[in-house]
Amino acid sequence: MTFTIEYEQEEDGRWLAEVIELPGVLAYGRTSEEAIANAQALALRVIADRLEHGESAPEFLNISFAAA
Numbered sequence: 001m002t003f004t005i006e007y008e009q010e011e012d013g014r015w016l017a018e019v020i021e022l023p024g025v026l027a028y029g030r031t032s033e034e035a036i037a038n039a040q041a042l043a044l045r046v047i048a049d050r051l052e053h054g055e056s057a058p059e060f061l062n063i064s065f066a067a068a
Contacts, residue, residue, distance in 0.1 A: 001021070001062065001063060001064075002063075002064045002065070002066055003019050003020070003021050003022065003043060003063065003064070003065050003066070004019070004020045004021065004065075004066055004068050005017050005018065005019055005020070005036055005039055005040070005065055005066070005067045005068060006018050006020060006068045007032050007035055007036055007039075007067065007068075009032070010028075014028050014029070014030065014035075015028065015029045015030070015031060015032045015034065015035035016028055016035060017029065017032070017035035017036045017038065017039035018039065019039050019040075019042075019043045019065075020068075022043055022046055022047075025039060025042050025043050025046055026039060026042075027039040027041075027042050036065075036067055040065055043065075044063075047063065
């Protein structure tokens, strides 16, 4: 499964990145790259938690990210 990350700069200068396919997975950063990296790390934590609790589907076995 490929996860799409959308990102934008907030009025205060911070960057916000969101993993579209995982509701609630969003993260801030000082740069767009930092926000994307933080969102990727959070997404992996969410997926790991789902795996540990038996909530994952087989498509989570092959993961990639694409910044939009």
